[in-house]
Amino acid sequence: MDHDALNRLQWRCTRRALLELDLILGKFLVEEFPGLSEAEQQVFAVLADMEDHDLWPLVNGTEECKDAQQARVVAMLRKSEVRRPL
Amino acid sequence: MSIPVRKFDAVIVGAGGAGLRAAIQLSEAGLKTAVLSKVFPTRSHTVAAQGGVSASLGNSEQDHWHWHMYDTVKGSDWLGDQDAIEFMCKKAPEVVVELEHFGMPFDRTDEGKIYQRPFGGHMSNFGEKPVRRACAAADRTGHAMLHALYQRNVRANTQFFVEWMALDLIRDEDGQVLGVIALEMETGEVVAFHAKATIFATGGAGRIFYSSTNAFINTGDGLGMAARAGIPLEDMEFWQFHPTGVAGAGVLITEGVRGEGGILRNSSGERFMERYAPNAKDLASRDVVSRAMVTEINEGRGCGPNKDFVLLDITHLDPATIMKRLPGIREISIQFAGIDPIKAPIPVVPTCHYQMGGIPTNYKGQVIADASGAPVTGFYAAGECACASVHGANRLGTNSLLDLLVFGKSSGDTVIEDMASMPKEHKPLPTNFADRTLARLSRLENQTNGASVNDTRLAMQRTMQNHCGVFRFQDKLEEGVQKILEIEKQVAITEIKDKSKVWNTARVEALELDNLIEVAKATMVCANARKESRGAHVRDDAPDTAEFPNGRNDKEWHKHTLWQRDGNKLSYKPVNMTPLSVETIALKTRSY
Numbered sequence: 001m002d003h004d005a006l007n008r009l010q011w012r013c014t015r016r017a018l019l020e021l022d023l024i025l026g027k028f029l030v031e032e033f034p035g036l037s038e039a040e041q042q043v044f045a046v047l048a049d050m051e052d053h054d055l056w057p058l059v060n061g062t063e064e065c066k067d068a069q070q071a072r073v074v075a076m077l078r079k080s081e082v083r084r085p086l
Numbered sequence: 087m088s089i090p091v092r093k094f095d096a097v098i099v100g101a102g103g104a105g106l107r108a109a110i111q112l113s114e115a116g117l118k119t120a121v122l123s124k125v126f127p128t129r130s131h132t133v134a135a136q137g138g139v140s141a142s143l144g145n146s147e148q149d150h151w152h153w154h155m156y157d158t159v160k161g162s163d164w165l166g167d168q169d170a171i172e173f174m175c176k177k178a179p180e181v182v183v184e185l186e187h188f189g190m191p192f193d194r195t196d197e198g199k200i201y202q203r204p205f206g207g208h209m210s211n212f213g214e215k216p217v218r219r220a221c222a223a224a225d226r227t228g229h230a231m232l233h234a235l236y237q238r239n240v241r242a243n244t245q246f247f248v249e250w251m252a253l254d255l256i257r258d259e260d261g262q263v264l265g266v267i268a269l270e271m272e273t274g275e276v277v278a279f280h281a282k283a284t285i286f287a288t289g290g291a292g293r294i295f296y297s298s299t300n301a302f303i304n305t306g307d308g309l310g311m312a313a314r315a316g317i318p319l320e321d322m323e324f325w326q327f328h329p330t331g332v333a334g335a336g337v338l339i340t341e342g343v344r345g346e347g348g349i350l351r352n353s354s355g356e357r358f359m360e361r362y363a364p365n366a367k368d369l370a371s372r373d374v375v376s377r378a379m380v381t382e383i384n385e386g387r388g389c390g391p392n393k394d395f396v397l398l399d400i401t402h403l404d405p406a407t408i409m410k411r412l413p414g415i416r417e418i419s420i421q422f423a424g425i426d427p428i429k430a431p432i433p434v435v436p437t438c439h440y441q442m443g444g445i446p447t448n449y450k451g452q453v454i455a456d457a458s459g460a461p462v463t464g465f466y467a468a469g470e471c472a473c474a475s476v477h478g479a480n481r482l483g484t485n486s487l488l489d490l491l492v493f494g495k496s497s498g499d500t501v502i503e504d505m506a507s508m509p510k511e512h513k514p515l516p517t518n519f520a521d522r523t524l525a526r527l528s529r530l531e532n533q534t535n536g537a538s539v540n541d542t543r544l545a546m547q548r549t550m551q552n553h554c555g556v557f558r559f560q561d562k563l564e565e566g567v568q569k570i571l572e573i574e575k576q577v578a579i580t581e582i583k584d585k586s587k588v589w590n591t592a593r594v595e596a597l598e599l600d601n602l603i604e605v606a607k608a609t610m611v612c613a614n615a616r617k618e619s620r621g622a623h624v625r626d627d628a629p630d631t632a633e634f635p636n637g638r639n640d641k642e643w644h645k646h647t648l649w650q651r652d653g654n655k656l657s658y659k660p661v662n663m664t665p666l667s668v669e670t671i672a673l674k675t676r677s678y
Binding site for chain 2: 003004007008010011012014015016017018019020022023024026051052053057060061062078080081082083
């Protein structure tokens, strides 16, 4: 992913409607995203374009992800822990 | 240097509930309307509102707008303006029914009416007993509202400028507002939006605090722009805190957790709420619980290596109950605190939630810059960025979504009314209108040996949290004023490494910090000055006494604060105690 596309993705990951997704997507983008395959990166970009109320239940585990490819990336998102020291 | 200019009848900054509601009025009246937003409209923070929108529809039991008005005045601790509160509560049924007609999927009763549920502080018959007044769409009220409003705007041909950030107001030497200067993120281009009317609906600035439930987008852009343009900010000392945000992350743990039996404990495992509220205990009102938590932390009974949080314990509950009644809470705790709440308690702190103050307006949405009451020509504001003031010192739940609808609509109506008497042609822009903005951008572009944006923002957030949190102390506030003024000097020399034009998020974050610091200064200075406790502003040196119940001192402090950026000057204006059609709701002690 080129510089501009990555910057755009960063904006869309960290200016969400819900704080929960700002925290999870923002951290994932920095720590996990560079290590994903190109196909997985595309899937992540699709997830990041979803509405917060559609994406959050998947990440929070209150709804199941039906798309197999997306489910793999969602599982990675679910594993990510976001802790900020006080 | 000149920049491209685009002309519109009206420009609205912000596409959350208030901005979208205002845009409907303008576009449906045939005005050429531009709406600028940092994100796609349905990504606005209004989406996070779950509880509902209040209106005295009386669908489930008898209700009246006058009772709603009484509750709102009382909730505001008598700091709300009674003309604006009457206007809002009277208009509530109308705007909610309109929203229904726009396609809002409200929950229904068996008879097909809008279902209403009770909500804290909403009572019947002037405080007698709880009333069902909140209209909701499951737990997605804000989300559903934004979708309904956005679709209506698409139908009305509102022109959206998505992923644009407004940078500054354009004001001429007469003080008239002539539009905004904005940055398109995709290209890095800076453009003037020349308009006869400018409505700010930019939301709150909860990100000034370290622990905040607000999404990252809430950087107080409208407040920063207004302050730089010489408009005062009103009642900025009043911020509502939620008792249980996950320590550090700020993510909200719903009150339902305590409702299901969750217990707050200090470092020795004591259920400390038994000492502060022997009857309600952990279910006491938000402000009581928050103050108790801060007292425990301040007196050395906090938990963790820095003793700076308390624990919310649900380990005694049956895991099956937790999974069934509190879906998602276990995951939130694991993801944001690294704690499985079935096995160990969740670290929590009182967390900033809502901004009661803002850009001073009247109930028509016109911005009022001084005590004379005269509006700033061409400038309007609505929603959390504005201070009408309907929330006064403390907001009632579900009145925030109502505020967006009522004042979004009324600001739109006022623009239409005011425009009828304006000349057909746009008033010319001053020749130097973009100079200050371009100088600010150029400074950022060329800064060397400057301060890191992230470090400076973090220093500001920690200072606000430690010196101006939910429970305030004279010495901490005084020290906080000095600290925040030092941090302001760092904001003035922020440096970015990435100088690219396209999607330069580092530049945008630096520009957001320029806005946050204005709100932080206003908050700290106003809080330091107000030597009483009222609503959400609670000071250790203004305790509950016989002379001043709840620490409130009406004789000296029943007035609105106005903060001016220039010299951090403060002035005060009276609270409007004259409703539009009913009798004044006289001052009395607020107790529930």
